[in-house]
Amino acid sequence: MSTVEANKQTLGFQTEVKHLLHLMIHSLYSNKEIFLRELISNGSDAADKLRFEALANDSLYEGDAELKIRVDFDEKAKTITVTDNGIGMTREEVQDHIGTIAKSGTKAFFEKLTGDQAKDSELIGQFGVGFYSSFIVADKVTLTTRKAGAPHDQGVRWESDGLGEYTIASVEKADRGTEIVLHLKDGEDEFLSEWKLRSIIKKYSDHINLPIIMSKEVPAEKDDDGNETAPARVEDDTVNSASALWTKSKDDISEEQYNEFYKHVAHDFQDPLVHVHSKVEGTNEYSLLLFVPGRAPFDLWDRDAKHGVKLYIKKVFITDDPEQLMPRYLRFVRGVIDADSLPLNVSREILQQSKQISNIKAGAVKKVLGLLEDLAENDAEKYQNFWEMFGNVIKEGPIEDHKNKDRVAGLLRFSSTHTNDKTQNVSLADYVSRMKEGQEKIYYITADSFAAAKSSPHLEVFRKKGIEVLLLTDRIDEWLVSSLTEFDGKHMQSIAKGELDLDKFDSEEEKKHQEEVSKDFEAVVKQIQEVLDDKVSEVKISHRLTDSPACLVTGAYDMSLHMERIMKEAGQSGGMFGMGGNSKPIFEINPDHAIVQALKNEQDDARFADISHILFDQAILSEGGQLDDPAAFVHKLNGLLQNLLK
Known part of the structure; x- marks a missing residue:
């Protein structure tokens, strides 16, 4: 050279x-x-x-x-x-x-x-x-x-x-x-x-x-008499075993060898969390050796990342295009799949249309899901570590993978009112096992943070009746619940949308009280509707509040207020919270609250309007929203406070 x-x-x-x-x-x-x-x-x-x-x-x-x-x-x-x-x-x-x-x-x-x-x-x-x-x-x-x-x-x-x-x-x-x-x-x-x-x-x-x-x-060779028969020489020597690890029997591979292979294929310095090694026989024969990393890679959220699972055909590398072999929600998986039956001259274009590759991908996904299910069942602490690293990615599963929606749903973990702990460690199976007799739905609320979800006024009636509510605080959760509408035959229900259908848990006395206040507050409801007509679609007596004076609810098939805020932050128009759309929330009032009861006796129309606007703005704030005109809210609130101090 x-x-x-x-x-x-x-x-x-x-x-x-x-x-x-x-x-x-x-x-x-x-x-x-x-x-x-x-x-x-x-x-x-x-x-x-x-x-x-x-x-x-x-x-x-x-x-x-x-x-x-x-x-x-x-x-x-x-x-x-x-x-x-x-x-x-x-x-x-x-x-x-x-x-x-x-x-x-x-x-x-x-x-x-x-x-x-x-x-x-x-x-x-x-x-x-x-x-x-x-x-x-x-x-x-x-x-x-x-x-x-x-x-x-x-x-x-x-x-x-x-x-x-x-x-x-x-x-x-x-x-x-x-x-x-x-x-x-x-x-x-x-x-x-x-x-x-x-x-x-x-x-x-x-x-x-x-x-x-x-x-x-190589030292010189000598005969029995010490005479040199061949001179010392230097020759090439293969240091490693030079055989594909995944082709060996599991019994012949140590944990250390698995770990070192993972570090090689993943370019990682740390041991993997778990692995699965399998040979599939039949129409499509292939071997797979797949790993779940011990830590989330930095490019976990890079949709253009090009390393993940490598495809080999008869030990010849073909591609590491991740979406060929693993869905996006399992993009953290590393390893190799080696197929026996595909032609060696296969191209990437043919791969995309290959039924055999689709079958191999489906089989590999099942192996990974089985590995995670086993981890969740037999090592809760290790699975919790996994969830904290990759939970938000797994939540993409029900959205992306309809065939495996139920299996992925079983792997999901959430916070809930049962533990009052922000740690996401409640499975949907856990929730169903604790459902009250006669309860037919899995209730949840979405919010910007655990604190906001935990303090939401929508939880009040559920606390009173001892019904568990899942607290969903990750941004992906809004898309998750739009795809995951049921689990184990139980419908998923947002407690901030539509009717709650909790009548079966009401006593006769509670039902009678609700009928009485509905009649008693008809005029108040009508007057608030007139005041807030440009802001709300309807004013109703609430059956979900026990401590708060009012709250906002969306229709059963409308976009949630939390989702509207996310869309607004992403630059999308529509909805409320200053976004200029046509969607208006339902405004529910609590007839047992002192402020609402005071409205019933309020003779001053201007004061009635100010209180109604303040209650509406407070409801927006309790939902985590922002006011269109904070100064007007402060002005109205100060006016009421001044009257109280006279």
Whole structure:
């Protein structure tokens, strides 16, 4: 390979890269050896990509189809070299992947940094640093690469000390693939050892599905008389087992091997939470090894993230397009699926229309749901940890996956009035098991926060009658309940919409009282309706309030007030709360409240109107809404207070 460089540029790292490199160097000191695992994993990914591209263009192999990774060291030069003959990179790809961090979640990553080295080390592992881990042990890194199929003069050399700048130049490179040379820092000589490097490879990368080669010294052979029959020599030796882990029997795989494979496939530093390993036989034969991460990745909410479950066909990598193999609500799942019966020359377009792939995806989803069901049933504490990390994602399930709606519903967890704890640990099955005799519905309320839900006036009659209510406070909940309308034959009912149908729980005395106050307050209801006619669709006597004077209710088939606020914040028009739409709420008054009773005897029409407006505005505030004219509300309230002080 020529050392002549052309088109050489000196460029600066992104600010985020500088920060990340500094953190790695100072935070991952206790786990330095992971640099080799990361570089080998990258080489493995490069080989997988070449295998796939070569299915359509065999010339990309350039006459060398034996894919491998090589690890060498030089004690005198104090270097470690990791070489792969995978897909390689163009100059543009080197700049995109090495000079920058093109990852969503970067901002969130830095916002979570604490300054505590141990905690920040965990965050770095959660973020995934790959190539940059080289600088944990090296004070200079030289990367030379050429894209498979590109001319020899289109090689690229990238070099940096990891402090602020890097150089990039065009070079001659005879072989495709990537060579990374680490120039070790002073004090890192422990890695200039054949035994040390071999032990790291066996520990972290034994499962890699292509040979990892190191040179091995073979001593001279001698006969019984001590005469040399063959000279000492150096030969290549495969360090790892070089067999796909998922093809082995579960009995032959240790927990440590599963964990290390997960770290490789997920580019994570921490152990997974749980895994499922299965071989499915029949019309569609395939093996799967799937993991639930121990921590939520930073790109969990990135809809364009392209890593998740990898599809192999007969151990040949095909794609890691996540939506091919796992629905969006299970996008946190990592692992591999290896199909036996699909043709090796299958294209991504054919995959999208393949009935076999659809069946494999359906089977894989069932395996993951079964894994989560087992976790929920047998390890409540671990499932609670899972829920806190991925609960909001799982809530997308009933919206997205109609076939598995009931199974996903069984995995959901909520807060409720039964525990009065904001922790979401109440399942729908728990709720149903505690339903009162004669109760036919699962009651819930949506709100912006746990505090707002817990203090909602809509809960008053439910507390009085001892009926549990689910407290839904995540934004996704509004979309969830629009799709999940029942569970176990029980209808889901918002306590802030429509009629409550709680008559069966009323005593005869309560029913008689309701009839009396309805007649007694007919005139009050009519007058309030006239005052608030432009703001409400109807004024009614409330059967859901015990302590509050009034509340707002929407029709059974109307958008909830909470949903309207969410839509408004998203820039959507319609509804109330100043959004200019036609939807008007129902205004319910509590005839047993002193303020409403005072209205019955109020002779001053202007004062009656002011009190009615104040009650309406208070009801909006109790729903978490904002007033159209806060100053007018304060003016009316101050006027009433002044009259009281006279």
